[in-house]
Amino acid sequence: MKNACALTPKEDRRQTTVETRLLLIGLALTAAILVVAPRAAAQSAGGPSSKATAHPANLEEQFSGLYGDSENQMPPGFPPYATTNPFRTIEKVIAPLLTPWAAARKEATIFEIEEVGSFCRPTGLLLRHQNRGFQLVVSPGRITLVGAQLPGNPIRRIYLNRDHPKNLLPTSAGDSVGHWEGDSLVVDTIGFDETTLLSLEGSRHSEELHIIERMRLVADGKWLERRFVVDDPKALKAPFTMVRYHEKLPADTRPELELCLGFDNWREWVKIRNDAVQAIDEQRAEVARALAQKKK
Amino acid sequence: MKRDFTALIRKSIGIGLVGFVLLMQQAVAQSSKAAVQDFTGVYESVPTGVNRPGGLKNEGSPEEIFLQPAAAAKAQSTKLGPDPANTCQVIGPFRMMARDKNMIDIVPSPGTNRMFIFFEDVFLGYFRQIFFDKRPGLKREFPAEDPGQGDSFGHWEGDTLAVDTINFNNYIWLNSKWAPHSDALHLIERYRLVGGGQYLEVKVTAEDPNVLMKPYTYTRYFQKVNTELPQYLCTDDLIKPAIPNVE
Numbered sequence: 001m002k003n004a005c006a007l008t009p010k011e012d013r014r015q016t017t018v019e020t021r022l023l024l025i026g027l028a029l030t031a032a033i034l035v036v037a038p039r040a041a042a043q044s045a046g047g048p049s050s051k052a053t054a055h056p057a058n059l060e061e062q063f064s065g066l067y068g069d070s071e072n073q074m075p076p077g078f079p080p081y082a083t084t085n086p087f088r089t090i091e092k093v094i095a096p097l098l099t100p101w102a103a104a105r106k107e108a109t110i111f112e113i114e115e116v117g118s119f120c121r122p123t124g125l126l127l128r129h130q131n132r133g134f135q136l137v138v139s140p141g142r143i144t145l146v147g148a149q150l151p152g153n154p155i156r157r158i159y160l161n162r163d164h165p166k167n168l169l170p171t172s173a174g175d176s177v178g179h180w181e182g183d184s185l186v187v188d189t190i191g192f193d194e195t196t197l198l199s200l201e202g203s204r205h206s207e208e209l210h211i212i213e214r215m216r217l218v219a220d221g222k223w224l225e226r227r228f229v230v231d232d233p234k235a236l237k238a239p240f241t242m243v244r245y246h247e248k249l250p251a252d253t254r255p256e257l258e259l260c261l262g263f264d265n266w267r268e269w270v271k272i273r274n275d276a277v278q279a280i281d282e283q284r285a286e287v288a289r290a291l292a293q294k295k296k
Numbered sequence: 297m298k299r300d301f302t303a304l305i306r307k308s309i310g311i312g313l314v315g316f317v318l319l320m321q322q323a324v325a326q327s328s329k330a331a332v333q334d335f336t337g338v339y340e341s342v343p344t345g346v347n348r349p350g351g352l353k354n355e356g357s358p359e360e361i362f363l364q365p366a367a368a369a370k371a372q373s374t375k376l377g378p379d380p381a382n383t384c385q386v387i388g389p390f391r392m393m394a395r396d397k398n399m400i401d402i403v404p405s406p407g408t409n410r411m412f413i414f415f416e417d418v419f420l421g422y423f424r425q426i427f428f429d430k431r432p433g434l435k436r437e438f439p440a441e442d443p444g445q446g447d448s449f450g451h452w453e454g455d456t457l458a459v460d461t462i463n464f465n466n467y468i469w470l471n472s473k474w475a476p477h478s479d480a481l482h483l484i485e486r487y488r489l490v491g492g493g494q495y496l497e498v499k500v501t502a503e504d505p506n507v508l509m510k511p512y513t514y515t516r517y518f519q520k521v522n523t524e525l526p527q528y529l530c531t532d533d534l535i536k537p538a539i540p541n542v543e
Contacts, residue, residue, distance in 0.1 A: 064407045122529065137412060139336055139403045146412065150422050150443055155414060155527070171527070251408045252429060257422075257443050259386070 059183065060138045062217060066253045067224050067246035071131040074245050075219035085242040087131045091201040093240050098203060102235035105204040108287050110279075114202070116195050120259075122154065122172040124196030125189065125211055126230065129156070130244055133255065136224075143178065143185070148255035158187050170207050172196050187213040198230070206234035223247050332452050333489050334404070335411070338525050339496050339518035341398040348517060350491050356514030358394050358471040358502075367476055367507040374474035381472060384419040386444045388468035389461060390483055392421040393500050394514055401525035402496075411450065417528050426450040426459050444468040446483065459485040470502060478506035494520050 071088075072081050085093050098106060117123040135146040141161040147154055158178040168175055170193035178187040192209040214227040224246045231239035344354040363371060381387050381395075392398070392415065399416035409428045415421030426448040446461040446468075461483040470477055484501040501513040 061407060064405065066408060135405070135408065137403050137405045144403060144412070144414070146423060154418060154422055157524070159524070172529075173527075253408075254425075254427075257445070259443050 059180065060143070062221060063136055063143070063185065063215070063224070064138045065251060066133070066135050066249040066255065068133040068249055069131060070133075070226075070244035070246050073247060075223040075247075078219075078245070084244065085240065087244075088200065090240075090242060091199040091203060093242075094199050094203045094236075095201070097236045097238055097240060099235055099237055102204050102206070102232075105235075106202050108283070109197075109202040109204060110283060111197075111200070111202045115197055115200075116172070121195070124172045124192065125156075125174070126198050126205075127196065127200070130226075130228070130242070133246060133249070135255070148257050150257060150259050158185075164188070164190055170194075174209070174211070181214075184214045184216040187211075187215065189213070198235075204235060205232045208232050208234045217248075218245075221248070333455050333457070335402045335457070335487065335489065335496060336404060337520050338399065338401045338523055340521045341396060341400075342495070342517040342519055344396055348491070348495065348519070352491060352495055352497070352517045354514075354516050356512070358391050358475075358512075358514065359473070360514075361470055361475060361502065361512045362509040363475055364507060364509055370476050371474045374476070376474065379472045380469070381420060386422065386468070387420050388444050388464060388470075389421075389424060389446060389448070389485075390468075390470055390500060390502055391472075392417075393485070393498055394516060395420075398518075399521075399525055400518060414525060416526050419529065424448060426457075446481075453486075455488055457487040459483075459487065461485070470507075476507060477502075477504050480504050480506050490517075496520070 071086075074081050074084075115123070115127070117127060123129065129147065132147055132149055134148070137144045137146060141159065143158040143160065145156040145158070147156075156173055156176060158176040160178050160180075162177060164175050164177055168191035170191055172193055172195050174189040175191035176187050176189040178185050180186070189211045190209070192205065192207060194205065194207055196205070197203065198205050209230070209232045211231075212229045214225075216225050217223070218225045226244045226246070228242045228244070229239050230236070230241070342348055342352065342354060344357070347353050377383075381391065395417070401412075401414040403412045403414065404410075405412060411426045411428070413424040413426070415423065422443060422445070424445055428450050442465045444465050444467055447463045448459050448461040450457050450459045452458070462481070464477060464481050468477065469475055470481075481502065481504045484503065486497075486499045488497050489495070490497045496518040498516045498518065499513055500516070501511050502508060503511040
């Protein structure tokens with residue numbers, strides 16, 4: 001008995017063709033929605049916001065975040081802090097390297113007066129900046145390090161899309177440019193003025209100070225390692241190195257920002273600063289007199 | 297076979313519907329994100345008194361606020377010496393956003409749910425952090441060295457970033473004439489891009505029912521510039537290292 005629903009081979013082929021077409025239409029519609037629609041939606045969003053949301057989780061973004069202080073801080077399993085040329089004892093490394101020029105400058109330096117942090121000025125890379133925590137913020141073409149100790153280590157920018165400018169005006173923070181080498185951010189900083197110090201003992205640097213810093217994430221991305229090579233042909237007979245580790249903090253951490261002085265003292269800052277400048281001038285005159293006597 | 301045919305049609309329509317639902321979900325998500333503007337960049341304040349295309353013009357000033365009599369008397373009797381703006385001290389966001397010759401650098405940090413505003417005049421403004429997470433309790437204790445920027449929280453209203461700032465210490469004044477504020481000071485700022493994205497409009501409103509006769513609003517425009525943000529460290533030229541003449 002012939003099945004009432006049975007189709008002839010011709011009907012069967014037609015049926016198959018219709019099925020295939022319907023299936024293809026359905027799949028094509030879905031593909032169009034999934035592939036084309038997001039692009040169209042992104043275009044309608046108007047650029048910047050879609051750029052922000054479209055960023056893949058790349059290395060720069062992994063670096064982004066908040067980092068704690070480095071003093072006495074090491075990732076688990078790493079060699080002890082004492083092996084990294086620690087902040088408070090690095091003078092043992094630096095002192096033998098000082099040139100006569102730098103040694104004379106150190107001799108003439110009164111730390112309480114000339115450590116610019118004493119009167120709330122930016123302290124450069126090698127004092128407070130190396131051992132304090134910071135926020136690392138990534139934006140197109142640059143990385144910004146934001147410290148919580150406002151006058152001492154406030155803001156440092158590392159430019160990723162340019163070289164050092166010619167005719168660089170020296171500053172306490174210098175000019176930092178960076179590039180990526182594998183998993184490391186290599187930062188080259190020059191253009192320092194001579195207002196900051198190399199150590200808590202008052203070792204000095206010149207405007208030829210040159211710091212190369214290699215930053216990378218270690219310990220499963222939970223710590224930032226910073227390896228410094230510090231060179232200064234005028235002040236140092238040879239470069240020295242140090243390593244610092246900063247633990248990554250939870251993204252919702254809010255570092256308590258601090259001014260250098262409480263506000264009551266802060267209002268006296270102008271007087272403090274002027275007293276310091278006067279003391280430096282007097283000291284400079286005294287050194288000049290001593291040198292003149294020595295020449296006689 | 298007819299049943300198979302019907303099932304196939306249903307299946308095809310079903311696939312299409314799934315796709316449609318996904319499209320709608322993405323459309324909803326995109327529409328909410330589309331409102332979020334990217335303010336990233338360096339901006340220079342438009343000088344007060346200058347008209348820019350489209351009628352963009354600064355209006356108002358912190359110097360024009362109206363104080364209640366008691367607050368006005370307090371301002372009159374405050375004798376703290378020179379204006380903090382002339383002695384390299386933090387002046388707080390109400391005055392900072394209004395300054396002429398003001399360069400700012402806006403840098404979002406989506407990973408930490410905040411946005412930074414950096415100032416060229418480092419010692420007067422340092423930087424502001426605008427947080428996008430849930431607003432914590434209204435009041436908090438200040439450390440002795442609190443920089444006076446207040447606590448800023450942002451949210452999006454269409455294409456406008458609305459920022460509420462509270463918790464100012466008592467060393468921040470509302471203008472150069474020592475206008476005081478109370479614990480109730482609340483700044484409301486509205487940021488949006490105008491002029492084809494070349495200008496940032498900033499409307500700043502100060503509310504303080506204990507001090508101000510009524511809320512006061514000023515408007516500033518910042519033009520986007522293709523430059524790095526310089527850092528002006530106030531009076532660095534006065535700080536000289538002692539350099540012995542030993543060469």
